[in-house]
Amino acid sequence: MKAFLCGSYKWANKGDAALVVSLIAWLRRLDVNATGMTSFDPVGDQTHYDIPVHAMPVRPPGRYRLFAEGLLSRSQLARRMLARCRMLVAWGWFVYFPYWGRLYVRHPWVARVFSTRSTWVLAKEMRGSDVVIGVPGGYIQAPRLIDDWWLLHLPGFLLAKGMGKPVILSPCSVGPFDSAHLALAKRFLMSLDLIAVREDYTVLLLEGLGISEDRLSRSPDMAFLFDRQDIGAFGQLALASLEKYAVEHSGLVGVSVREHSFPGSVNPQARMDAYLAECAFALRRLHDAGAGIVLIHQTEEDARVTSELGRLLQQEHVPCIVLDPRLEPWDLRQVYRKLDMLIGTRMHANILAMGAGTPVVGIGYEHKTMGILARLGLDEWGLWIDQVVDGDLWPLVQRCWNARAANCSLLPSVLKSVDDEFDRVGREIARVVKG
Secondary structure, eight states, X not given: OEEEEEEEOOTTBHHHHHHHHHHHHHHHHTTOEEEEEEESSHHHHHTTOSSOEEEOSSOOXXXXXXXXXXXXXXXXXXXXXXXXXXXXXXXXXXXXXXXXXXXXXXXXXXXHHTSOHHHHHHHXXXXXXXXXXXXXXXXXXXXXXXXXXXXXXXXXXXXXXHTTOOEEXXXXXEEEEOHHHHHHHHHHHHTOSEEEESSHHHHHHHHHTTOOGGGEEEOOOGGGGOOOOOOOHHHHHXXXXXXXXXXXXXXXXXXXOOXXXXXXXXXXXXXXXXXXXXXXXHHHHHHHTTEEEEEOOSBGGGHHHHHHHHHHHHHTTXXXXXXXXTOOHHHHHHHHHHOSEEEESSHHHHHHHHHTTOOEEEEESSHHHHHHHHHTTOGGGEEEHHHHXXXXXXXXXXXXXXXXXXXXXXXXXXXXXHHXXXXXXXXXXXXXXXX
16 A cells, blocks of 8 residues: 655654654554655755655745745734635645646646646655545644744645545644634544554544534544664764763753744734743752753754753853754654653654653643543643742642652553554555555
8 A cells, every 4th residue: 555645844844754764664563664755844854754756736935935024924914814825825725736646647738737836746756546545744723813933834734635535634732713713624634544642632622513424533643653774973972971971970861942922912022031930940940959951942943042041040050051053853762762751842843852752741731632641641740831930830840850750650551552543543544545
């Protein structure tokens, strides 16, 4: 059986990279061969995957368009108008891509006249597949009107449906959606053959949109299956630093932070500053208790906020080490294995750490983090980012740090249950593909 993977983010986000690598390996164990994929960054990603990586039918804005959009976004009115224009165009995609896909199946060279090169190339790649599997991770959401990047996922899936391919979303989170996006989201989601969901929030949202239970499959995140044992040059340097650092401390605590827009807040920057300040406070208390602090870039996008946390720790005279942002997913997994605990805002940082046997304190900025912990029976290991801002981080960190040995002993049974769930999900995917 052959599968085409659609809608990957990009390798620079190491969590999403681990998700895709794990999905490809898992499909091969099911005798499903991934023949190609689309990505937000096909040129950069091709060097990292052993399958062809293609551009999406409608590509994300390039550097200059992003710059122009940034200037435009200084006006909230202009940015909202831009989002509404994109939604209007997206409604047109529901007509164009399915009809073009049907035309391509019947008369490919006629269809070529009415397509872009990226759509034509993608259709040729999809034609030989038995199923199209989406890998959107947590990107099918629009909590604000201006959160319109999820629309870029639509063309590839609509094209596949037009070509008569079953379309499955691999384990993902969906929503929330601003009311302006809701009708588009419902029409798209209703067209899918199977949606594997990572947490109960998504199940409730999809059921509320009218998605029937037989088209939903509860599933762990694919990154739980990530088990590559490689170690690169940067990873070796990181491990050497950690081993030397560990000798001087009673244990090592890693921390992964990220930017957050705090939707609904009247002063999101103040909330962001408070979030970092509370993280710094908890790390200072851990340092006072003898722990060594390790700052980790889970994605390249976290460089600024990680540097800001480092600056706050420096002001508090708390020493720390900052790992190289060029670590690959397998390097990160080896790093997480060396830690005694991780305080993770990036969801996949938590998943890779738990997969490596390291307990976590998860900071939920979206439903996926808290939902995944809850499904594992580990909801006591997490709190919402707004609770961090309100001063609740240190009590949880202190409790988990003191119980780190006991928490570590819980993980093998948790991970065993995850493996059992993937066996079931594999059977459900096979059922959909076979019709």
